[in-house]
Amino acid sequence: MTTELDRLAVRLREFARARDWEQFHTPKNLAMALAGEVGELVAEFQWLTSDECADLSPEIRARVRSELGDVTAYLVRLADVLGVDLVEAADAKLDENDRRYDAELYRGSARKAPPLGS
Amino acid sequence: MTTELDRLAVRLREFARARDWEQFHTPKNLAMALAGEVGELVAEFQWLTSDECADLSPEIRARVRSELGDVTAYLVRLADVLGVDLVEAADAKLDENDRRYDAELYRGSARKAPPLGS
């Protein structure tokens, strides 16, 4: 079955091939590009309070959505180049975190453990 | 239709709810967590040459996959909290880039334009 991420990966592959940009898309370079885009995403939230983050203005919301699109594109492209299935990788981490962070023990405390683990 | 990312978003939502960690999962905090995980991913590639990146050792490959899982988990959680569809957002950016970076004009040059745009 072709999933939505497979379809996106193929689109990105063809985008790179049509421009002969595959030569630039090494894992190292794509990881840097991902870091750059995440930096832009973080910058959108840096001066906002928690309350302001919960109720974004339409302008900021549109910019955040656009940055999330960039982050997703580079993440999917990087995973495709490396041959990693992102959803399987995330599920594997969540399986591990289910074991590591007992729901009762860690209830309500981010001090004891980083949510979603690290 | 429920997609694989919807399913992952629900799993993350339940993981947070079971531990009463929703209070920590503000967009601001999740963007920081995403930046932290991307930092760990970048660190895996920092001293490798392009050739070494193309042929990772099994140990590094396993660590990279694990970091990609963390990045995916936080990205999907952040998008869920914000109500943004990541694949739609990525497709919208690619539509824009298809227009912006004419395949003939930009062929083979990352100098003229950042691949996948910014």
Next chain:
Amino acid sequence: MTTELDRLAVRLREFARARDWEQFHTPKNLAMALAGEVGELVAEFQWLTSDECADLSPEIRARVRSELGDVTAYLVRLADVLGVDLVEAADAKLDENDRRYDAELYRGSARKAPPLGS
């Protein structure tokens, strides 16, 4: 006059030379290493409220100081390899921001402009 940052740059240069690690210290690799360390720094603050950030526990404070040391080391090393004077570069940006963000006009508002500019 030799400044404290010059002295630190020389120490880092000698550290790299003694281990024959200069080959790894390209601007590209050092920028990645800097991003990795900043990711670790950000991760220290990700689940803390503003109040908690203002009054760090001794353990977190020690880790933050250690991360700040890493960030400073890579930043000074990167600037040394590039031949850039960090303090001059920061002053140049502040000169620009003094002109750009009139103190009266921007008083109390981070919405109108990003503090310290971007």
Next chain:
Amino acid sequence: MTTELDRLAVRLREFARARDWEQFHTPKNLAMALAGEVGELVAEFQWLTSDECADLSPEIRARVRSELGDVTAYLVRLADVLGVDLVEAADAKLDENDRRYDAELYRGSARKAPPLGS
């Protein structure tokens, strides 16, 4: 003795005070701002080869210098708010790395250990 970084910290403090921006300059927010600027710095190098990084064009060089200025400004501001001496923190990490990475043992290999440590 007042050092160049002390002088820069005071300049940044006054810049923030004149605009009533101290309220935004929490450690959490400043760490995010630092991450955003480092993202911009990394983006300058992302598509360049090692050779191209070693011989930057005047345009890229000017942009890199400007980003280094931003990174330095936020790093010094963050350290000032936290009351951390950056040079002491960096020296402490280097003392530790001198012990940890024996020069003979680690010569020429970034595989065995991350240069400057982590």
